[in-house]
Amino acid sequence: MQRIGVFVCWCGSNIAATVDVQRVADAVRSEPGVVFSVDYQYMCSQAGQSMIVDAVKEHQLTGLVICSCSPRMHESTFRKTAQLAGINPYMVEIANIREQCSWVHKDIFIGTQKAITLAKAAIAKVNLNTPLTSGESKVTKRALVIGGGIAGIQSALDIADAGFPVDLVEKEATIGGKMAQLDKTFPTLDCAACILTPKMVDVAQHENIRIISHAQVEEVGGFVGNFHVKIRKKARFVDESICTGCGLCTEKCPQKKVPNAFNLNMDHHRAIYIPFAQAVPKVAIIDPDYCSMLKNGKCGVCAKVCSVGAIDYQQKDEIIEEDYGAIVTATGYNPISLEKYDEYAYSLSKDVITSLEFERLTNAAGPTQGHLIRPSDGKQPHTIVFVQCVGSRCAANAEKGKEYCSKICCMYTAKHAMLVRDKYPDTEVYVFYIDVRTPGKSFDEFYRRAVEEYGVHYIKGMVGKVIPEGNTLKVQASDLLMNKQLHIDADLVVLAAAIEPDRSARPLATMLTASMDTNDFFTEAHPKLRPVESPTAGIFLSGTCQGPKDIPETVSQASAAAAKVIGLLCKNTLKGNPCVAVSDEMMCNGCSSCANVCPYGAITYESKEFRMPDRTTRMRRVAKVNPAVCQGCGCCTVACPSGAMDLDGFKNQQIMAEVDAICK
Amino acid sequence: MQINNTTEFRPKIVAFCCNWCSYAGADLAGNNRLSYPADIKIIRVPCSCRVNPTFILRAFQRGADGVILCGCHPGDCHYTSGNYYTRRRMTLLFSMMNYLGIEKERTRVEWVSAAEGAKFAAVMQDFAQTVAALGESKRLEDLRCKQ
Amino acid sequence: MEKNDIQNTVKEIIRISGVNPKKCIKCGKCSGTCPAYDEMEYHPHQFVSMVDMGDIEPLLESPSIFKCLSCMACVDRCPRGVEPAKLIEAIRSVKQRMQGSNHMKPDDIPALLDEELPQQAIVSALRKYMK
Numbered sequence: 001m002q003r004i005g006v007f008v009c010w011c012g013s014n015i016a017a018t019v020d021v022q023r024v025a026d027a028v029r030s031e032p033g034v035v036f037s038v039d040y041q042y043m044c045s046q047a048g049q050s051m052i053v054d055a056v057k058e059h060q061l062t063g064l065v066i067c068s069c070s071p072r073m074h075e076s077t078f079r080k081t082a083q084l085a086g087i088n089p090y091m092v093e094i095a096n097i098r099e100q101c102s103w104v105h106k107d108i109f110i111g112t113q114k115a116i117t118l119a120k121a122a123i124a125k126v127n128l129n130t131p132l133t134s135g136e137s138k139v140t141k142r143a144l145v146i147g148g149g150i151a152g153i154q155s156a157l158d159i160a161d162a163g164f165p166v167d168l169v170e171k172e173a174t175i176g177g178k179m180a181q182l183d184k185t186f187p188t189l190d191c192a193a194c195i196l197t198p199k200m201v202d203v204a205q206h207e208n209i210r211i212i213s214h215a216q217v218e219e220v221g222g223f224v225g226n227f228h229v230k231i232r233k234k235a236r237f238v239d240e241s242i243c244t245g246c247g248l249c250t251e252k253c254p255q256k257k258v259p260n261a262f263n264l265n266m267d268h269h270r271a272i273y274i275p276f277a278q279a280v281p282k283v284a285i286i287d288p289d290y291c292s293m294l295k296n297g298k299c300g301v302c303a304k305v306c307s308v309g310a311i312d313y314q315q316k317d318e319i320i321e322e323d324y325g326a327i328v329t330a331t332g333y334n335p336i337s338l339e340k341y342d343e344y345a346y347s348l349s350k351d352v353i354t355s356l357e358f359e360r361l362t363n364a365a366g367p368t369q370g371h372l373i374r375p376s377d378g379k380q381p382h383t384i385v386f387v388q389c390v391g392s393r394c395a396a397n398a399e400k401g402k403e404y405c406s407k408i409c410c411m412y413t414a415k416h417a418m419l420v421r422d423k424y425p426d427t428e429v430y431v432f433y434i435d436v437r438t439p440g441k442s443f444d445e446f447y448r449r450a451v452e453e454y455g456v457h458y459i460k461g462m463v464g465k466v467i468p469e470g471n472t473l474k475v476q477a478s479d480l481l482m483n484k485q486l487h488i489d490a491d492l493v494v495l496a497a498a499i500e501p502d503r504s505a506r507p508l509a510t511m512l513t514a515s516m517d518t519n520d521f522f523t524e525a526h527p528k529l530r531p532v533e534s535p536t537a538g539i540f541l542s543g544t545c546q547g548p549k550d551i552p553e554t555v556s557q558a559s560a561a562a563a564k565v566i567g568l569l570c571k572n573t574l575k576g577n578p579c580v581a582v583s584d585e586m587m588c589n590g591c592s593s594c595a596n597v598c599p600y601g602a603i604t605y606e607s608k609e610f611r612m613p614d615r616t617t618r619m620r621r622v623a624k625v626n627p628a629v630c631q632g633c634g635c636c637t638v639a640c641p642s643g644a645m646d647l648d649g650f651k652n653q654q655i656m657a658e659v660d661a662i663c664k
Numbered sequence: 665m666q667i668n669n670t671t672e673f674r675p676k677i678v679a680f681c682c683n684w685c686s687y688a689g690a691d692l693a694g695n696n697r698l699s700y701p702a703d704i705k706i707i708r709v710p711c712s713c714r715v716n717p718t719f720i721l722r723a724f725q726r727g728a729d730g731v732i733l734c735g736c737h738p739g740d741c742h743y744t745s746g747n748y749y750t751r752r753r754m755t756l757l758f759s760m761m762n763y764l765g766i767e768k769e770r771t772r773v774e775w776v777s778a779a780e781g782a783k784f785a786a787v788m789q790d791f792a793q794t795v796a797a798l799g800e801s802k803r804l805e806d807l808r809c810k811q
Numbered sequence: 812m813e814k815n816d817i818q819n820t821v822k823e824i825i826r827i828s829g830v831n832p833k834k835c836i837k838c839g840k841c842s843g844t845c846p847a848y849d850e851m852e853y854h855p856h857q858f859v860s861m862v863d864m865g866d867i868e869p870l871l872e873s874p875s876i877f878k879c880l881s882c883m884a885c886v887d888r889c890p891r892g893v894e895p896a897k898l899i900e901a902i903r904s905v906k907q908r909m910q911g912s913n914h915m916k917p918d919d920i921p922a923l924l925d926e927e928l929p930q931q932a933i934v935s936a937l938r939k940y941m942k
Contacts, residue, residue, distance in 0.1 A: 463840070663726035
């Protein structure tokens with residue numbers, strides 16, 4: 001039997017004005033378990049708290065009921081008081097007689113009656129309270145960053161600078177991501193490579209960062225502070241530790257017709273190649289689909305020319321297993337496929353290109369050394385049409401396109417238009433827009449400069465169709481402000497394709513039990529207040545995997561995610577919420593109902609041996625809750641058909657006791 | 665103190681409120697001094713999905729006249745998906761209330777966010793009125809429970 | 812038309828067509844893609860906006876409603892699924908069903924036909940029965 005003390009707070013006149021506190025204290029004295037009750041002006045004050053401590057000592061109290069303000073206000077205060085008095089902090093229950101009684105009821109008789117009922121309900125609950133202790137788990141002081149674009153690079157650098165080891169996993173042969181492919185960046189027009197590649201070098205040289213390139217996460221287990229991850233490092237057929245990146249093999253390889261993915265297949269590289277000059281790690285890689293040595297055992301030129309003997313045709317995929325305390329997802333984006341957009345003739349004409357292809361065409365390190373030419377005939381275009389919102393802002397149920405605004409297109413299109421007019425002033429540039437969205441520092445000024453100083457024709461309206469005819473592209477569009485249909489003979493059409501999360505994000509989210517929205521963007525724990533955390537503890541979001549954003553926003557989110565990771569890794573142990581689900585394995589029949597409703601993947605199953613009455617033993621599958629992962633929502637307790645699952649702190653019996661006390 | 669000895673029927677109403685939205689909404693109603701009937705007694709649960717249908721039946725068995733369940737708005741659940749389960753479970757339970765001999769109107773699910781103090785008070789006013797109009801619920805009352 | 816009549820007619824147009832003009836993001840792709848654009852006084856995007864604003868009297872009086880070829884290019888390409896051609900079709904139906912107005916006689920048709928444009932009825936028939 002518990003020995004319960006009831007402490008009724010006046011809260012000055014806040015409670016005492018509409019609740020007869022003394023009557024409350026008297027009325028509960030005869031309740032089962034209550035051995036002491038008292039009222040006092042300010043229970044949360046120093047004097048009030050020491051009064052509680054004294055009473056615990058004097059009356060050997062085992063449970064406390066505080067009739068006061070909302071538990072959201074002072075529950076933690078009184079739990080600390082209980083601990084101070086030497087009893088378990090979870091032996092405290094609060095009866096909310098301020099916010100939900102004295103403040104909302106004017107009549108003192110009614111208020112007092114309700115306060116007594118609430119106190120009795122709390123007493124009934126405390127009678128069934130059991131001491132709870134938060135589980136503690138160790139934190140592995142190592143972080144995993146998935147994705148080596150600017151988001152992943154920034155997060156990795158920030159975490160590593162704080163002194164924690166970081167593994168940076170990248171699925172391509174080099175880190176750098178989309179930003180490495182860009183030419184200039186808006187609105188300052190610095191060259192993307194000039195600001196990105198020093199960071200890539202920093203990553204390569206950082207003593208706390210290990211780059212695992214050409215690799216993919218295969219399996220994730222564990223929970224916050226203790227993730228166990230399997231990473232498949234795919235064979236690149238070149239020994240990374242030996243290769244010096246001299247590039248001799250990439251010049252001698254006889255297979256010259258491998259589409260260059262880095263240049264969006266607009267030119268070719270050899271079967272052994274280094275993706276681009278500033279690649280990190282600067283190590284060659286063999287494309288097994290094209291290498292004749294790997295395909296039919298003939299050739300071997302690269303091995304012959306390699307002075308350090310780095311080529312290894314026998315190399316196999318390697319599995320790396322490692323423990324991590326925190327995981328950052330930075331899986332990034334891709335432009336959507338435009339194959340379904342027949343009206344823009346993307347698949348019909350080589351001269352209809354996406355904006356990312358345009359970036360490569362104007363990039364000095366690109367397939368044309370920065371000369372803007374038509375991919376079809378290599379001639380310089382004189383009329384260029386930019387089409388915005390291709391695949392963005394479509395209806396939710398549309399067959400093609402995305403419902404959201406891709407956010408970056410307005411600005412990069414303005415940048416492209418401006419750069420074209422700057423480099424080739426005799427080119428006519430038309431930009432067709434629905435809305436020009438430039439919310440950002442110096443963004444609108446930039447767009448206005450494109451129009452006012454560089455003379456780009458911005459036309460409100462959409463292109464209806466593009467028809468390739470001979471050497472030109474017949475563009476038909478409406479000018480909504482002039483109320484006129486335009487027919488433009490263009491040499492080049494650039495489509496601002498919508499962006500979508502990388503395909504690898506969805507399977508990754510499943511492995512991480514991190515939630516995603518319908519567009520496959522990772523969801524944040526709170527859209528306003530916790531924008532860089534996943535609802536799943538220990539998973540952090542960086543960059544466009546969470547939603548479309550530009551480089552400055554990506555970098556700030558990456559640093560924010562890093563700050564959260566550092567905060568987590570600084571701790572030696574993590575204290576969990578002790579109010580977690582517990583399964584009674586004697587009652588559990590292993591039906592999986594609980595695991596199916598658990599949003600956190602906290603429930604696993606294990607086979608356990610049970611002694612039967614006839615002294616035989618039997619193996620049975622039973623549910624096991626991982627207290628470090630469980631957040632204590634209690635959904636499983638209701639789903640459990642056998643009643644084996646219960647929630648500590650809010651046990652079925654406790655809630656029933658409250659119901660009974662209220663209905664008495 | 666004068667004892668208000670009226671014979672007016674005072675219903676017993678149990679309100680289950682989730683800790684993150686509705687309980688905070690009730691606190692906000694208190695902070696703003698928005699009055700609602702004292703017949704409403706709130707039980708705090710971590711999430712509306714913690715509420716087992718048997719809790720609701722137990723309340724009716726023990727003489728409650730109405731039970732209301734409040735949670736976060738769909739999509740806003742602190743635990744991502746709890747209130748969707750609540751919605752399904754309660755739809756199923758409430759569809760059987762009349763069969764059990766309890767007027768369906770004595771039960772209700774409402775979504776009240778932490779910012780909706782006024783809505784909380786209004787919902788409680790309305791629910792208390794509805795229940796009061798229905799009068800005492802006795803049909804599920806188990807005589808063995810009467811002490 | 813009386814204000815009430817206009818409101819009811821707008822409702823009727825929306826009911827017949829099943830089009831929600833509020834979904835329009837005013838991108839003008841419908842007009843950009845329209846092959847009959849130059850023949851029309853009001854263009855597809857204007858139909859959507861004008862129905863949305865309740866400004867339907869000019870539409871009912873305009874020959875534009877008979878210039879639409881029902882080729883459905885605008886329906887196909889609208890990013891928001893607004894379906895302007897269906898809206899124009901509905902306005903045409905409303906016009907034709909109007910009581911007490913002068914109905915068209917077969918003899919009037921040749922004068923209204925445009926040599927350059929394919930006949931709407933034939934195009935519509937092709938669309939309806941070719942699939």
